[in-house]
Amino acid sequence: MDKLIAGINFAAPSHEVARQLIGVTVLVDGVGGRIVETEAYDREEPASHCYIGRTERNFSMFGPPGRSYVYRSHGLHWCLNFVCREDGHGAGVLIRALEPVAGLDIMRARRGLDDERLLCAGPGRLCQALGVTRAHNNLPLDAAPFQLLPADQPLPGREPIVVSAGPRIGISKAVELPWRFGVAGSRFLSKPLRA
Numbered sequence: 001m002d003k004l005i006a007g008i009n010f011a012a013p014s015h016e017v018a019r020q021l022i023g024v025t026v027l028v029d030g031v032g033g034r035i036v037e038t039e040a041y042d043r044e045e046p047a048s049h050c051y052i053g054r055t056e057r058n059f060s061m062f063g064p065p066g067r068s069y070v071y072r073s074h075g076l077h078w079c080l081n082f083v084c085r086e087d088g089h090g091a092g093v094l095i096r097a098l099e100p101v102a103g104l105d106i107m108r109a110r111r112g113l114d115d116e117r118l119l120c121a122g123p124g125r126l127c128q129a130l131g132v133t134r135a136h137n138n139l140p141l142d143a144a145p146f147q148l149l150p151a152d153q154p155l156p157g158r159e160p161i162v163v164s165a166g167p168r169i170g171i172s173k174a175v176e177l178p179w180r181f182g183v184a185g186s187r188f189l190s191k192p193l194r195a
Helices: 014-020 104-111 123-130
Strands: 025-028 031-042 068-073 077-083 091-102 146-149 163-166 180-183
Touching: 014 031, 014 091, 025 091, 031 123, 068 123, 077 123, 091 104, 091 123, 091 180, 104 123
Parallel strands: none
Antiparallel strands: 025 031, 025 146, 031 091, 031 180, 068 077, 077 091, 163 180
């Protein structure tokens, strides 16, 4: 069954959702920006938190599509994921970077820096800037505090967004999958995309 939010069918495979999310605006309590980088994960590949099955940590990844999965990485920072596929499958999209567009003063205060390029360039930075914590885990993406807005359509005379794909980063398993997506040439990426 389809689960449409901001024109994206979250019941689709995670690598399809990850690509389609590029350009979508995500806001948490009105603070956020355009998604410029994502990574897809699925329970059938060993880099996914779902690969080992359902646990107390990852239970929300097995829930209905169109919800959040928030976890702490290496005990240091929070990471925001969007749950995909049908209920019970175990798949999601890690939101790796945003181009900040709303609530920049709040983001700067939370991050303790002025450089807008670094406010949301990486999953930990992004969550700190948006104020995302474990309290945001397993919440519907189509209700407050979340708001997802469809990707802007290119204006006449402007080029559409070019989405590039490449291997995921920061993992040691299933590195060959080209499931990292980003806006080609964006200065807001966490790290440059490589083919």
